Amino acid sequence: MAWIFRGSRVIVALVLLAGCRGGAVVGGSTDGGARCSGRAQVVDAGAVTRTTGDGVFGFCSPDGWCWANPKPEGNEFNAAWSGGPNDVWAVGTSIVHWDGHTWLDGSNGAPTNLSGVWGSGPDDVWAVGWAGVILHWDGTSWSPVAGGRGIYLQGVWGSGPDDVWAVGSRDGARGAILHWNGASWSLARDDLDTGTSSVWGSGRDDVWVTGGGGAFLHWNGTTWSSVPSGTDLAIGNVWGSGPNDVWAVADRTAVVHWDGVAWSPMETNATGDLRSMWGSGANDVWAVSDGGTIVHWDGLGWSEVEGSSSTASTDVFAFFFSVAGSGPRDAWAVGGDGLFLHWDGDRWSNVAKVLTNKDLTGVWGSGANDVWAVGDTALHWDGTAWTHAPGVNGGHDVWGSASNDVWVVGRLETNTAHWNGNAWSLVPSGTKTVLNGVWGSAANDVWAVGGDRYSDGAIVHWNGDAWSVVSSDPKWRLSAVWGSGRDDVWAVGLNGTLIRWNGEAWAKVQSGALQNLSGVWGSGADDLWAVGLDGIVHWDGRAWTLPLAFPGVSLFGVRGSGADDVWAVGVESHDALRSMAILHWDGCAWSPLRSGTGTVLLDVWPIGPREVWAVGGAGAILHRR
Numbered sequence: 001m002a003w004i005f006r007g008s009r010v011i012v013a014l015v016l017l018a019g020c021r022g023g024a025v026v027g028g029s030t031d032g033g034a035r036c037s038g039r040a041q042v043v044d045a046g047a048v049t050r051t052t053g054d055g056v057f058g059f060c061s062p063d064g065w066c067w068a069n070p071k072p073e074g075n076e077f078n079a080a081w082s083g084g085p086n087d088v089w090a091v092g093t094s095i096v097h098w099d100g101h102t103w104l105d106g107s108n109g110a111p112t113n114l115s116g117v118w119g120s121g122p123d124d125v126w127a128v129g130w131a132g133v134i135l136h137w138d139g140t141s142w143s144p145v146a147g148g149r150g151i152y153l154q155g156v157w158g159s160g161p162d163d164v165w166a167v168g169s170r171d172g173a174r175g176a177i178l179h180w181n182g183a184s185w186s187l188a189r190d191d192l193d194t195g196t197s198s199v200w201g202s203g204r205d206d207v208w209v210t211g212g213g214g215a216f217l218h219w220n221g222t223t224w225s226s227v228p229s230g231t232d233l234a235i236g237n238v239w240g241s242g243p244n245d246v247w248a249v250a251d252r253t254a255v256v257h258w259d260g261v262a263w264s265p266m267e268t269n270a271t272g273d274l275r276s277m278w279g280s281g282a283n284d285v286w287a288v289s290d291g292g293t294i295v296h297w298d299g300l301g302w303s304e305v306e307g308s309s310s311t312a313s314t315d316v317f318a319f320f321f322s323v324a325g326s327g328p329r330d331a332w333a334v335g336g337d338g339l340f341l342h343w344d345g346d347r348w349s350n351v352a353k354v355l356t357n358k359d360l361t362g363v364w365g366s367g368a369n370d371v372w373a374v375g376d377t378a379l380h381w382d383g384t385a386w387t388h389a390p391g392v393n394g395g396h397d398v399w400g401s402a403s404n405d406v407w408v409v410g411r412l413e414t415n416t417a418h419w420n421g422n423a424w425s426l427v428p429s430g431t432k433t434v435l436n437g438v439w440g441s442a443a444n445d446v447w448a449v450g451g452d453r454y455s456d457g458a459i460v461h462w463n464g465d466a467w468s469v470v471s472s473d474p475k476w477r478l479s480a481v482w483g484s485g486r487d488d489v490w491a492v493g494l495n496g497t498l499i500r501w502n503g504e505a506w507a508k509v510q511s512g513a514l515q516n517l518s519g520v521w522g523s524g525a526d527d528l529w530a531v532g533l534d535g536i537v538h539w540d541g542r543a544w545t546l547p548l549a550f551p552g553v554s555l556f557g558v559r560g561s562g563a564d565d566v567w568a569v570g571v572e573s574h575d576a577l578r579s580m581a582i583l584h585w586d587g588c589a590w591s592p593l594r595s596g597t598g599t600v601l602l603d604v605w606p607i608g609p610r611e612v613w614a615v616g617g618a619g620a621i622l623h624r625r
Contacts, residue, residue, distance in 0.1 A: 056385070057623060058353075059094075059105040061596030065582065065614070068621040069379075069386055070338030070354040072096070072103050075598050077334040079155075079276075080324040081117045081125070088324065090334045091117045091127045093598025095142065098332070103340060103351070105596075106142070113598070116155040116166070116198075126180075128153035128166050134185065147185025151176045155198040155237075163204050165219075167211075169195030175211055177224075189224060192217075197236055202243040208258075210235040210248055216263070229256050230263040237322075239277045239285075247285060247297075249274040255287065255302075268302040270295045276322040278331065286325075286343075288333045292318030294341075294348060305348060316354050337599075337618040355379065355386055360615035362397035363605040364406075371605065372419075373615045374398045374408050381613075386621065391424030392417045396436050397480075397603075401443045407462075409435035409448045416448065416467065430467040433458035437480035437491070447501075449491045451477030457493065459506065472499075472506050479518050484525040490539075492517035492530050498544070511537050511544045518556040518570075519603075523563040529585070531555035531568050536583075536590065548590070553581050557603035557614075563587060565609045569601035569616070580616065595622065 058067035067073045077092035086100030091114035095107035112129065119125030123139030132148030151168045158164030162182030170176050175192030177199075178185050194212035201207035205221030214232040217224050229235055233251035240246030244260030253270045255277070256263045268274065272291015279285030283299030294305045318339055325331030329345030337357035341348045358376035365371030369383030374397065378389040395417065396410025404421025415426040416435070429435060433450045435458070440446030444464030451457030456474035460467045476497050483489030487503030496513035498520075499506050511517065515533035522528035526541025535549040536558075553572040560566030564587030572581035580595035595601070601616035611625040 059096075059596065061594045063582075063593040063595075063624075065593065065595050065597075065622045065624045067338075067597070068381075068613075068623045069619055070352055070357065072338070072352065073105070073597065074338035074354075074357070074618060074620050076321070076336045078115045078321050079117045079127075080322040080332055080334050081119055082324045082326045082330070082332065083119055083122055083125075084326045085330050087122050088326075088332055089117050089119070089125055089127070089137075090322070090332070090340070091115075091129070092321075092334075094596065095127065107596075115153060115168075118156045118158060118164070120158060120161050120164075124161050126156050126158070126164060126166070128156045128168070134166065145185065147178060147180075151178070152195075153178075154196070157199045157201060157207075159201060159204045159207075165199045165201075165207060165209075167196035167199045167209050177209060177217075189217075198238045198248070200238045200240060200246070202240060202246075206243050208238050208240075208246060208248075210238045216248075228263065229265075231256060231265045233265075236274070237276045239279065241279060241282045241285075245282045247277050247279075247287075249277055249287060253289070266302070268295045270302075270304065272319065275320060275335075276324075278323045278325055280325065280328045280331075284328050286323045286331055286333075288320035288323045288335070290319040290321065290335070292320065294320065294323070294333055316357050355388070355619065357619040358394075359602070359617045360619060360621065361410075361602045362395065362408075363603045363613050363615045364398045364400060365605055365607060365613070366400060366403040366406075368607050368611060370403045371607075371613055372398045372400075372406060372408075373613075373621060374410075375602075375615070376411070377619075378408065379621075389424070392419075396434070397438050399438045399440060399446075401440055401446075405443050407438050407440075407446060407448070409438045410450070428467065430460050430469050431458045435460070436478065439481045439483060439489075441483060441486050441489075445486050447481050447483070447489055447491075449478035449481045449493070451493065453477070453494065459491070470506070473508070476506075476508070479516070480520050482520045482522060482528075484522060484528075488525050490520050490522075490528060490530075492520045492532070496532070496534070498530060509544070512546045513537050519558040519568070521559045521566070523560060523566075527563050529558050529560075529566055529568070531558045531570070536568060550581075550583070550590075553583075555581065555583070557601065559604050559606060560585070561606040561608050565606065567604045567606055567612055567614075569604045569614050571600040580620075580622075582614070597622070 058071035059073045060066035075094040077090040080090045082088045088098035096103045097106040114127045114129035117127045125137035127135045132151045134145045134148045135142045153168035156166045164180035166178040175196040177189040179188045196211040198210045207219035209217040212234045216227045236249040238248040246258035270289045271293040272289035274289045277287045285297035320333045320335035323333045331343035333341040338352045340351045360375035363373045371381035373379045374395040377394045378392045380389045394411045395408035398408045400406030406419035408417040416429045435448045435450035438448045446462035457476040459470045459472045478491045478493035481491040489501035498511035513534040517532035520530045528539035534547040538545045555568045555570035558568045566585035568583040570581045580601045582593045583590045599617045599620040604614045606612045614622045
């Protein structure tokens with residue numbers, strides 16, 4: 001269980017591991033090297049065959065991790081394009097396609113970080129993004145196309161298959177414009193003082209590009225020229241219905257409009273920052289914000305659409321990054337955490353199934369039909385569906401000795417919460433310190449630990465009747481706890497802190513880790529794993545190994561079903577391409593798995609060697625079996 005991201009939304013995503021350190025054997029038995037010699041670093045796929053979901057679950061990665069919440073998936077989508085009611089693409093940390101009936105996974109679990117999408121037809125669609133990524137859809141598959149290296153591409157638009165523009169920035173500041181002539185991409189401009197973010201045109205000789213500095217660039221078919229926007233605000237997404245009716249979002253809630261002669265600013269009074277615009281005509285224009293509102297222009301004025309800022313649940317926060325459509329009765333608004341809102345001409349409705357998009361930091365279960373997930377809310381799985389858990393508002397971690405003896409700690413002021421099989425009740429913790437982790441060896445031997453950068457650490461113990469504070473160093477700011485028995489308990493925390501209970505007192509042990517440790521778990525007294533920002537350390541009963549580092553990876557949770565079946569989860573990032581990090585230990589080596597998503601994972605719970613739950617930011621719940 002990890003506490004690093006608590007108290008704020010986790011909009012973090014990352015990239016799959018490109019590989020594991022070849023032949024590395026960390027911890028395990030003393031004969032591990034010989035036993036594992038020559039063995040390939042792969043995860044036994046076993047019964048993992050799901051790739052499209054089965055109704056109960058949403059999209060699945062090629063390695064069998066399937067979305068349980070949100071459904072069909074909970075990735076972040078930065079841009080959308082519609083070629084018609086039966087042909088809509090949304091791109092971001094994955095790619096999805098609407099065929100007129102359902103959203104389908106278009107990326108096959110591959111990690112992406114895309115910012116723009118546009119097409120001339122069903123077999124000619126372009127998507128662009130970080131690190132100069134340019135992808136092309138030919139009607140059958142996506143394939144990379146060279147030409148954008150070194151440029152963070154944010155927008156793409158074209159007048160036809162042989163006239164496509166892509167815009168972005170180089171070195172984080174200098175603007176760049178690329179052009180596709182039907183055969184290859186070429187650099188059209190690389191001398192702009194500010195980055196460019198969006199492009200749209202009414203034809204080959206009428207193209208607008210937006211960016212910083214409060215000005216537009218306009219292409220007349222021959223040359224680029226600067227055109228004042230009527231404001232000094234940064235200009236974002238641009239769209240128009242024709243050469244004399246062009247709109248663009250400005251900073252926060254303002255928009256600017258081109259009437260064929262000049263740009264003029266206008267206020268929409270939206271909530272949050274406007275991110276995207278699209279319309280079916282001059283008197284039917286939509287704009288969406290990252291504050292969850294959708295505003296509409298009817299030719300006379302801007303107004304918020306009633307109900308657009310709500311998803312009918314206090315556990316779901318709406319924020320939109322793009323809007324696109326094919327007509328006055330067919331528009332889509334997409335954004336974060338798996339929200340797909342559709343406009344049918346009368347109302348906006350959410351096509352996705354989102355139980356919550358609040359962060360989840362802990363997961364535990366007594367069996368396949370009894371699993372709890374906690375964080376900024378609390379949920380329960382009964383073997384059929386996830387539902388909200390009445391009586392407890394959330395917590396930082398969860399553990400139980402049985403289905404009728406479950407503890408939740410954190411987010412409860414000075415209390416813990418206890419489930420007796422029928423109802424939750426609050427139990428005083430004996431400390432004002434925020435508790436982060438909980439574990440026990442039995443119903444009358446439960447430990448909870450806490451502390452953070454802003455408060456002293458604390459350790460409390462449950463003896464079956466009450467919690468009591470156990471003497472410890474207040475500098476031990478702890479995030480997780482686990483033990484092999486009553487007289488062998490470990491806790492980890494900030495700055496590589498690792499302490500051990502021997503049945504009489506807690507004492508500090510050198511772990512070799514210098515940065516924060518967030519999770520600890522073991523299969524026995526001589527086989528423990530601890531994970532954190534440094535990577536993974538292992539205890540063999542005598543000493544902790546030096547950290548096994550995975551470049552770009554930060555791990556927050558670790559648990560297993562046995563010595564040769566251990567899972568570690570977190571985040572990993574390389575070259576701005578981001579995805580969840582999921583690692584598996586098979587008794588010989590750690591191997592990466594494809595998660596198919598871009599939201600940070602914070603905790604993991606294996607029911608057994610064939611079934612695993614993982615939870616994370618923005619309400620992410622993944623399942624593998």
